[in-house]
Amino acid sequence: MRSHPDACPGAVELHAAADGGLARIRVPGGTLSAAQWDAVRLAAAELGNGSIELTSRANLQIRGLADGVELAERLRAAGLLPSWSHERIRNIVAAPLDDNQDLVDALDAALCADPELASLPGRFLVTVGAAVSGLGGDLGLAGDVLLLAGTDTGVRVSDPVDAVVTAARLFQSMRGPAWRLSEVDDGVRKITAHFGVSSGAAFTPVVTPVAPSPLTPGVPLGRLDASQLPGVAVRLTPWRSLVVPAGTDVTGLITDPASPWHGVSACTGRPGCAKSLSDVRADARAWLGTPHSRPVHWSGCARRCGRPAGEVIEFVATGDGYEEIR
């Protein structure tokens, strides 16, 4: 059980990283208009270190910030910061190829409208859609299925927005110091009992990543230069890739599943993270070309931040090379 509050960064409260302030910008459902994407690009170029990071929850990060004041103003003007009180809990990851942004927007608005939910943990996660149902959300929607801590306990709902808000309130009322529903003793059973169980076929949560293509390009090691994709409406995926309109210039991005970059990820490492025992991103680049049958993740220390879900080959810096974990 946790004994301290979570310290997830937001766009208002920055994380003091070794390379300056780090802002995490929640993008529920991952959808940004061209104007919003340009606002993020310009902020990264003018206020940050000129790069934009994609996270495993389809959010964005800007690094190297002096403070969050100017960034927050710009995000608010672009419609990317609709709630100051709830901004860290706007964690809704959606299947990026489904037509679900309206549902995500309704969920986001309903969660942000409830004052009690402002103090949900920053790690709280809602998934929307079958393709992301296995990403370990606290709550998940897949059709009429309401997943609890990533499992189908038999709850079926007719009003998904009301169901998620109700379940989030129940979690909040019983969580104590826990950050995730899976950490609450009897939490899943109690929420299941509140809704009741329907008979019928069970749903098996899955993760169905989007394959790289010119319409769904991957971002090498999850980091874009702020000059990339000017004037393009994008949808972020939880696999550090983007959905872009046909005809978009995707130079420098991963468009081929056979690319050596495909399936390779890395944490921040040196110099951005003071805990890192190595420059993992440089080491990952140097390693590229080595055949790998599964996703590969490089970490600068045993915390293994950003490790993708599922079966992964890991390289974890030890201070004396890397430990390989299979």
Ligand code: SF4
């Ligand atoms: S895994 Fe370690 S080195 Fe990498 S970002 Fe996390 S804390 Fe930093």
